[in-house]
Amino acid sequence: MSLKHAILILLENEPGSGYDLFKRFKTSLGYFWNAKHQQVYLELKKLSEAGWLEFEQQSQDERPDKKVYRVTTAGHRELQDWLKTPCKPNKINDTLLVKLFGGRFTEPESLVAEMKRHRATHTTTLSQLRAIEQTYLNLPADQQAHYRLPYLTLRRGILGEEAWLAWADEVDSALATPPLP
Amino acid sequence: MSLKHAILILLENEPGSGYDLFKRFKTSLGYFWNAKHQQVYLELKKLSEAGWLEFEQQSQDERPDKKVYRVTTAGHRELQDWLKTPCKPNKINDTLLVKLFGGRFTEPESLVAEMKRHRATHTTTLSQLRAIEQTYLNLPADQQAHYRLPYLTLRRGILGEEAWLAWADEVDSALATPPLP
């Protein structure tokens, strides 16, 4: 499970509260690791109990109180160990493909409509990723060097979404062609 | 959860035992929907209890006994309903990308080695998918028409793996370049 380690990495970059982390998941890591807020809070609790994180209660004037977590020495060591351990190839469970696989039991119109919905979300995601890429490319060289590894994950997102959309074109043109004239 | 519906689809294509299904997962659907054998057996039990499947105990001379499952009318209806219901965009949780994202806390060599391992599995998968594609392209036209939707899922696999490998080239060349000279 990488949620633990995703949290460690985000907190190594900068200490923060559960809510902070949840927001960071949505904007950076979230493109390839998803977590609900409940998962984040629960995991922070577990990681603290395991001694990988410590936290400090902070009262705020303008906002509700929050707990600011930071990585401990033990947590840092754990992260380094994990980074050196080979990880399994990613498990893919893609509902849309299951649907398409069994698509002959429904009308092509349903499939076309479904593709349209999914195309919309992939198009949006791609343009968000491209916007982030532009921001990166406008950074000074030393900043680019600092973010070069996260940038590679961004490239994965971009290439992945482009491939998805190219595939969607194939699907749409196949679905537009009647099976046997 | 699409495991239920993946099983319904596989059994609509042809009735079979848990073990049969498990093998079919490994060879067809398995490229985009993964399930352990325990999951398959448990789900078959649940689907039978829900009335979506029925089964027949078959004694075999040469092999252990098996239960042959088939989809009931209720199961078929359920599948059709499911196919008409929009599904959520796929959740991506990719450990390798988390690792790369936090890669500055380890040596580049670890990352290079990890990429090499993953590249090997993606290369293998791609050549398997291409082999299946060749088989498909050699089928007579009427057979091709019958399998055209599963073929589209195969195309997804191929385009996806090609994109992965193109990305891996970018990563390897970035990792080969020292950060700041």
Next chain:
DNA sequence: AATTAATATGCAAAATATTGCATATCGCGG
């Protein structure tokens, strides 16, 4: 003044998935 959105945290239950164990038959090779 009341509602909504954003911030901030968390429990409990249910659904899903994984891991480890357990069993049994048959055919083949050594």
Next chain:
DNA sequence: CCGCGATATGCAATATTTTGCATATTAATT
């Protein structure tokens, strides 16, 4: 004849994820 691999099925425990509920503050809008 013993072990191995393929066939065939399943339970129990644990881990992980999701869903639903619950609460509280502040700022901005209506």
